[in-house]
Amino acid sequence: MEIKKGIAVSPGVSIGKCLIVDSEDYRIPRREIDSSQRMAEIQRVRNGFRDAIEELTALERAQDEAGGGRIKDIFAVHLRFLRDRSLRRRITDLVHAESVTAEYAVSTVLREIASHFETGVKDAYMRERAADIYDIERRLLRRLLGTKREDILHLTEEVVVVARELSPTQTAGFNRDYVRGIASDAGGRTSHAAIVARSLGIPAVVALEDLTEVVRGGDTVVIDGNRGIAIVNPDDETVRQYEAYSREFVALEHKLDAIREKPGVTRDGVRIKLLGNIEFPDEAEAVLEKGGEGIGLYRTEFLYLNRPTEPVEQEQYEAYAETVRVFQDRRVVIRTFDLGADKYTQSRRAAAEPNPFLGLRSIRFCLQNLTMFKTQLRAILRASVLGQVKVMFPLITNIQELMQAKMILHDVMEDLDEEGIPYNRDIDVGIMIETPSAALTASTLARDADFFSIGTNDLTQYTLAVDRGNELVSTLYSAADPAVLRLMRTVIQDAYKAQIDVSVCGETASEPEYVMLLLGLGVRTLSLTPPMIPEIKQVIRSVTLEECNALARKVLAMNSERQISGYLRNAGRKVLPEAF
Amino acid sequence: MQMGERVLEKLVCETTVEIRNADGLHMRPAMQFVDLAGRFASDITVSNDETHADAKSIMQMTMLAAGRGTRLRIRAEGSDAEEAINALRELVETHLFGEPPPAGKD
Numbered sequence: 001m002e003i004k005k006g007i008a009v010s011p012g013v014s015i016g017k018c019l020i021v022d023s024e025d026y027r028i029p030r031r032e033i034d035s036s037q038r039m040a041e042i043q044r045v046r047n048g049f050r051d052a053i054e055e056l057t058a059l060e061r062a063q064d065e066a067g068g069g070r071i072k073d074i075f076a077v078h079l080r081f082l083r084d085r086s087l088r089r090r091i092t093d094l095v096h097a098e099s100v101t102a103e104y105a106v107s108t109v110l111r112e113i114a115s116h117f118e119t120g121v122k123d124a125y126m127r128e129r130a131a132d133i134y135d136i137e138r139r140l141l142r143r144l145l146g147t148k149r150e151d152i153l154h155l156t157e158e159v160v161v162v163a164r165e166l167s168p169t170q171t172a173g174f175n176r177d178y179v180r181g182i183a184s185d186a187g188g189r190t191s192h193a194a195i196v197a198r199s200l201g202i203p204a205v206v207a208l209e210d211l212t213e214v215v216r217g218g219d220t221v222v223i224d225g226n227r228g229i230a231i232v233n234p235d236d237e238t239v240r241q242y243e244a245y246s247r248e249f250v251a252l253e254h255k256l257d258a259i260r261e262k263p264g265v266t267r268d269g270v271r272i273k274l275l276g277n278i279e280f281p282d283e284a285e286a287v288l289e290k291g292g293e294g295i296g297l298y299r300t301e302f303l304y305l306n307r308p309t310e311p312v313e314q315e316q317y318e319a320y321a322e323t324v325r326v327f328q329d330r331r332v333v334i335r336t337f338d339l340g341a342d343k344y345t346q347s348r349r350a351a352a353e354p355n356p357f358l359g360l361r362s363i364r365f366c367l368q369n370l371t372m373f374k375t376q377l378r379a380i381l382r383a384s385v386l387g388q389v390k391v392m393f394p395l396i397t398n399i400q401e402l403m404q405a406k407m408i409l410h411d412v413m414e415d416l417d418e419e420g421i422p423y424n425r426d427i428d429v430g431i432m433i434e435t436p437s438a439a440l441t442a443s444t445l446a447r448d449a450d451f452f453s454i455g456t457n458d459l460t461q462y463t464l465a466v467d468r469g470n471e472l473v474s475t476l477y478s479a480a481d482p483a484v485l486r487l488m489r490t491v492i493q494d495a496y497k498a499q500i501d502v503s504v505c506g507e508t509a510s511e512p513e514y515v516m517l518l519l520g521l522g523v524r525t526l527s528l529t530p531p532m533i534p535e536i537k538q539v540i541r542s543v544t545l546e547e548c549n550a551l552a553r554k555v556l557a558m559n560s561e562r563q564i565s566g567y568l569r570n571a572g573r574k575v576l577p578e579a580f
Numbered sequence: 581m582q583m584g585e586r587v588l589e590k591l592v593c594e595t596t597v598e599i600r601n602a603d604g605l606h607m608r609p610a611m612q613f614v615d616l617a618g619r620f621a622s623d624i625t626v627s628n629d630e631t632h633a634d635a636k637s638i639m640q641m642t643m644l645a646a647g648r649g650t651r652l653r654i655r656a657e658g659s660d661a662e663e664a665i666n667a668l669r670e671l672v673e674t675h676l677f678g679e680p681p682p683a684g685k686d
Contacts (some may be wrong), residue, residue, distance in 0.1 A: 079605040080614060080638040087639040113639065121645040125603050129642065132607060320649075322602070 296527020521551025
């Protein structure tokens with residue numbers, strides 16, 4: 001069994017035999033032709049375009065009948081390219097000038113254009129359009145090389161599709177009755193695999209890095225589009241859990257639609273605020289759709305990842321402003337860059353550390369790269385006038401770090417004052433509690449923080465000294481460990497004493513079995529992955545705070561992780577059987 | 581000079597527009613732009629600071645990679661230059677390519 005973590009881009013869960021889709025990456029060698037052959041070769045280019053246009057027109061028409069708006073648009077754009085005379089001329093000119101084959105000219109010119117998008121363009125959305133150009137290249141080459149299209153059109157059984165990256169043509173050819181999910185090594189939230197998976201309503205996880213290298217065709221793969229993981233060859237227990245989960249997911253989601261508009265309130269009337277964790281600005285809408293009341297964790301690393309240059313202030317401002325405007329007067333908690341460890345910036349990508357998770361990461365990284373840090377704080381402060389923005393520092397381990405970060409924030413405020421740029425002077429400044437040191441000194445930190453947000457993933461990893469990505473020890477990783485729970489209780493109690501807000505934004509907040517416990521520990525704000533909001537709300541609406549308090553008391557008296565997690569699951573099953 | 585005379589007979593029209601829809605001139609807006617430009621007889625070019633593009637070529641238009649906030653100069657030359665300019669400006673700035681404007685109020 002191998003668990004791979006990626007980015008969840010389309011919700012749902014599926015499990016099935018995997019079909020590895022070839023990337024169809026033809027590499028065309030440069031072949032020269034006799035100059036007397038050039039006119040014939042140019043005619044081949046024209047025929048290739050003509051055939052490709054014909055093929056695409058038929059596909060477009062088929063999509064028309066199937067009502068595939070998004071996909072039809074993609075084909076319409078490709079058709080414009082194939083009909084673009086200046087594109088064709090560039091190719092025929094190359095055949096003419098260098099006496100090369102039609103295949104080589106097509107491939108060369110289209111790859112030049114694609115690389116223009118990949119390397120010369122700042123905008124992530126535009127950059128991913130290189131996939132469109134590769135798709136056009138492949139279509140032309142298939143005609144020129146006479147390769148028959150097989151891909152995924154002739155499926156006879158259910159599969160989950162695994163690929164390095166998927167082209168629009170490949171995804172549009174999917175038969176929805178058979179393709180149950182998508183997982184890819186590359187890609188982001190705006191890649192075709194993501195867009196198409198969402199429009200088809202099948203789960204998808206992207207950015208799994210080397211999934212295609214660890215999986216073989218026919219392996220069983222679980223695609224969990226809610227948590228953003230893919231599991232290769234899961235063990236029997238995992239298969240059983242996921243089969244049950246996947247069967248019930250659809251039915252449950254349907255049922256949960258109904259509670260979207262209802263408040264998150266326990267049966268005995270205690271109001272629980274449900275916020276969303278997001279990674280990209282365009283997820284803000286998804287949070288609203290799922291009934292989220294704001295953003296409890298806006299991860300900002302996306303600004304740095306998958307791009308050739310570092311993001312300037314204005315770009316950052318626009319990304320924050322976009323989200324803040326969606327939520328208007330509801331809170332948006334922007335977490336400053338959590339870079340380092342496994343996520344690097346452009347200039348530091350190569351600097352390897354022997355022990356990165358104990359190294360220069362997160363707030364430490366920011367405090368040593370002040371220009372970068374100040375640029376981000378400026379952008380956040382500028383966006384703070386547009387709504388209810390809060391700023392949050394990650395991985396604080398001691399009071400000095402917090403004071404230093406706040407001092408820099410004040411420096412930036414003074415700069416803005418001097419320049420007459422408006423911002424919210426009373427912006428709330430909070431911290432993430434994700435190390436044992438922060439948890440144990442929470443009472444001190446609470447004096448200088450406006451709120452706490454408990455990041456259970458890192459808190460668990462650092463408390464138990466377990467890397468959950470490491471298969472050899474990952475079974476030791478559990479937020480239900482008594483050590484983790486006692487730290488959480490300390491943090492929550494200290495926050496109460498200092499009368500500051502405390503929320504949980506780690507994955508435990510998205511897991512139904514932990515919800516009662518968190519409520520019982522005193523948490524009233526949860527921030528979770530958007531697709532899970534309705535389900536967690538349903539759990540909240542099915543319990544009373546009294547039950548939760550009793551459960552927490554019981555659990556805190558237990559001494560083993562196994563006993564606790566078993567107890568939590570049983571309790572959960574009683575309140576909302578379909579969620580477990 | 582013959583070229584010069586021909587230019588004089590023709591109408592030349594220019595304007596500068598700003599891309600205001602959220603995702604910029606990505607594929608679908610580029611397609612609308614090219615389709616609209618193609619309806620006019622005039623030669624139409626679009627340029628940012630660095631590059632000129634033929635407004636009737638989707639390849640050239642998308643390669644401008646004009647994101648939100650980019651200013652583009654549109655120049656039309658021909659009998660229907662003025663209509664062309666007006667129609668294109670309206671598509672970009674008034675209709676925002678039929679896309680919703682960026683959320684919230686500016």
